[in-house]
Amino acid sequence: MDSPLIKYISLLIQYRLELELKGNAVVFPELDIKVLNHSPLSLFIKENELAEQEIAILLLAILPHILPSFINSIIQKYLPGGGDFPDFGGVKGKNHRGILPTGETVLYILGGKDIAKRVEIAKLFGESHLFAQKNVLYIENVNSGEPKMSGRLIMDEEYVELFVSGNVSKPKLSSSFPAQLITTQLEWDDLVLHQKTLSEIKEIETWLKFNFKLLNDWGMSGRIKPGYRVLFHGPAGTGKTMTASLLGKYTGRDVFRIDLSLVVSKYIGETEKNLSKLFDKADHKDWILFFDEADSIFGKRTDVRDAHDKYANQEVSYLLQRIENFGGLVILASNMKSNIDLAFIRRFNSMIEFENPKTEERLQLWQNYLPKSASLESKICLKDVARNYDLTGANIVNVIQYVSLRTLEKQSSTITYDDLIKGIQKEYKKEGKMMR
Incomplete structure (x- = not known):
């Protein structure tokens, strides 16, 4: 983290404590963006043209990861005897011994006791803000009945890694991320398909190449749905997975194959939760999502005979909604097109058949x-x-x-x-x- 940023957040915290605890009329600190260097955090601030309040929130979220005693050392100067300080917010972690900032910490430092300011600052955690849109940071959910802003200020692990080390590791297959990165050492010449199939795959390449220009330069954003949805159907072993891998390889995109066995749960609501984690992670990443054996979840919906049928259909509807709102390429693979519900087929931009080779x-x-x-x-x-x-x-x-x-x-x-x-x-x- 740049030293000007450290100095800025330190002065900002001290400003609030001087004003609220000692009644001293000190000058509100300002940050000169021009003095920032080329660290990943500074570049993020500049590229997204963050205002000072947004910068302060970003700094409070990253501080525990790089300077665990930073906030404690400042507060101890004003409260040497210790004791509760409810206005400041903050919580203790299980392992972390310093103060973990909460939403209340943000409201106090930036708004003090000014109700109008606090309300405006709280809006920075809304769904339409950059922090939520890019999944940068959020307020942790709290127990029912507790104030929302008492939740911890959480920065996404990928952004923590980016701002601290300058690199972001590829996510690994786990219960919290039910997808695995797939790659290939093969080339397009190794993929032997019918000419009709190859020409339809070329259409996907065209979308990957020109979609940004179509939406932005041609002003089609809002007029057409984001993303591109494709069904690969045909017998096993005919090149569906290999095609998905090659599309990623030749367009510079990561391809993640979704492990549906980790997604689908017999417990009501768990499938939606697993899917939400996946798509939240994938948003704004320009990934290709590959759902292999998609008929296991996109198969023909059943008549509602009991509560489980009802919730199974809800799970499919939720997945369809997330896929339609995803801005990247989603490929669903099935051995038989007839297994896929007709209602889903209408939502695809393209359906490509992979036939057995002649x-x-x-x-x-x-x-x-x-x-x-x-x-x-x-x-x-x-x-x-x-x-x-x-x-x-x-x-x-x-x-x-x-x-x-x-x-x-x-x-x-x-x-x-x-x-x-x-x-x-x-x-x-x-x-x-x-x-x-």
Whole structure:
């Protein structure tokens, strides 16, 4: 944190204590933005053109993370004997031994006992303010019946990390964040799809490239819904996840696959809570959200027979609402389009079918994925293999892995026909299909 910022918040706290506790008419401190350096916190203040009251709130939220005794050391000068100081607010933490600022702390330092000022300052924690819109900080929820502003002033962990270290770590899969970052080392040339499918994927790339310009330069913000919603449908192993990963790779965006097993809960209200955490985290991040096996939650809604049916439908409606309000790309993947409720299908901007590869595509997949350092036994004709065996891209990769390991085990570099057929048989058996 810049030393001018430390000095400013120190003078601001002392100003209020001098005025309220000692009755001294001191000069209200002012912050000269020009003296700030290029620290992440200072850059955030400048880029968002924060007013001094907003800067003060930001500083109070970050102080416990970098200077735990800062507030205590100032107050002790005015109350050397200790004792309660309810006007100032603040609470003690379980591990933190200093004062953790609350909403009441903010109101006292910035508004004193001026009711009108305190009301105006409280509005800075409203949903329309930058702090809420960008999920920077908030007032922690309190027990029923207690004043809202008695809750702790909480800064989002990502902003704490950004302002303290200058970096933000990617969120990890957990119960509080039910999504996992997915990446790929493959290229577009490795993705073998029908031309119609590829052209529809190109439309998504176009949206990712020009959406900002469409909304802002062309003035379409407010006229069209934010974000872009796509359904990928088709059999397993046809490239849906790989396509999502490649879209992220080539547009510089993180792709997070949602683990629906961590989202959906049998307890009423828990699913909405889990989804809220996810979307709150994703807002303003320019992420791509990938809901795999989406029919588990977006399947056809049931008739309401009991309370659980009612709440299950409410969960789906809540998710649909959050998806429609999300400003980024949301991809839902399903093995069967018919499993998805028609009411949801109407909300998609695009529906892209991933079909099983035909003979030509299967041949290209075999050629693309076979290791270059291995050779094929003379009796293997890849054209015949591609024509005779109906396999998906994922099946073919599994077969190639199997035969490659078998070949290495034999200390050979030649893939045999027998091993290839055994590998294909294994994939057919998994799919419940019979070899001809």
